[in-house]
Amino acid sequence: TPAVHNKVREIKASYSTDEDRAKAALNFVQDDIRYMGIEMGENSHKPADPSKVFTQRFGDCKEKSYLLCCMLHAMNIDASPVLINTESKKNVKLLLPAPINFDHTTVRIKLDNTYYWLDPTIPYQRGSIKNFYYPDYQVGLVIADSTSDLSDIPFRNISSTHTKEYFKVTDMTGKGTLTVSTTFKGNDADIVRNNFYNKSINELMNDYQKFYARYYEDIKADSLTYSDDDSTGIFTTIESYSLPDFWEIDKDKT
Numbered sequence: 001t002p003a004v005h006n007k008v009r010e011i012k013a014s015y016s017t018d019e020d021r022a023k024a025a026l027n028f029v030q031d032d033i034r035y036m037g038i039e040m041g042e043n044s045h046k047p048a049d050p051s052k053v054f055t056q057r058f059g060d061c062k063e064k065s066y067l068l069c070c071m072l073h074a075m076n077i078d079a080s081p082v083l084i085n086t087e088s089k090k091n092v093k094l095l096l097p098a099p100i101n102f103d104h105t106t107v108r109i110k111l112d113n114t115y116y117w118l119d120p121t122i123p124y125q126r127g128s129i130k131n132f133y134y135p136d137y138q139v140g141l142v143i144a145d146s147t148s149d150l151s152d153i154p155f156r157n158i159s160s161t162h163t164k165e166y167f168k169v170t171d172m173t174g175k176g177t178l179t180v181s182t183t184f185k186g187n188d189a190d191i192v193r194n195n196f197y198n199k200s201i202n203e204l205m206n207d208y209q210k211f212y213a214r215y216y217e218d219i220k221a222d223s224l225t226y227s228d229d230d231s232t233g234i235f236t237t238i239e240s241y242s243l244p245d246f247w248e249i250d251k252d253k254t
Contacts, residue, residue, distance in 0.1 A: 001051040008074045019111055021075050023129045026107075029068045029120045034058040045099065062105040064120040069107060078110035082117070082140040082151075090138040093150055106134075108142055108151075117153055124193045127233020131158055133187035159186030169246055176246035178212070178219070180239040189235040196226055196235075208239055218244050 011024045033053060037043075037060025050067040053059040059067065065081045072079035083102035085092040095101050106119045117134045125132050136155040141147065162183045169176040184192050195204065201224055209221040222240040229235075 004051055004054050008071055018077050019129055022077055025071045029064050030123050033064055035121045061121050065105040065107045068120050080108050080142050080144040082106045082108050082142050084137045084140050125190050126230050159188045161188045174245050174247045176243040178241040182237045184235045189233055193235050216243055
């Protein structure tokens with residue numbers, strides 16, 4: 001439909017390289033097309049028309065993957081759907097060929113003669129498309145004319161979480177503050193970013209305070225801020241707390 005072509009033209013006009021265009025199309029399908037499937041009748045195995053998925057703004061894994069492939073093809077970017085068995089993974093090789101061997105669909109694209117594996121059902125991925133997290137599915141069936149067998153999928157996981165806690169005690173009364181700085185990368189960043197995009201700051205502050213309340217009973221959350229680097233995919237949070245009773249004076253020893 002014209003709406004899909006307009007979106008493709010918008011992406012092509014906004015970005016000059018195939019990598020940036022592929023990333024923009026992927027982020028659109030990940031973030032703006034809700035992951036939900038009405039898998040009844042033929043749609044239990046046949047994806048709905050991409051234009052319909054684009055208009056209704058939701059689709060299951062195969063429909064999101066099909067829409068992404070169509071958008072990339074319109075930009076002259078090599079892209080193919082990939083059938084996955086999320087349970088058996090590489091052990092699917094031991095099964096006789098059958099369509100029921102697969103329960104998930106993702107996408108493989110080709111940029112500068114290198115293949116990259118992408119999952120359109122993972123929301124809010126940021127950074128370089130070359131470093132996007134892709135689950136350890138191990139093998140997949142690429143839907144392409146050249147396919148003659150299952151393809152091995154390399155697992156690349158650059159996920160990490162680094163936390164630093166800074167305690168400050170201003171006097172001997174026991175009052176203090178706690179500042180927590182956490183840096184997330186890879187899938188860890190994807191998960192936390194998704195939380196921040198779908199929950200209010202107050203909800204998250206309450207969740208974070210409950211975590212530290214296990215160690216400091218009277219702790220109070222003062223603020224929660226974050227920064228999101230689109231170019232690197234690094235997500236950083238800064239938590240600030242008040243500690244009214246960081247310690248107690250032992251009167252018997254004073």
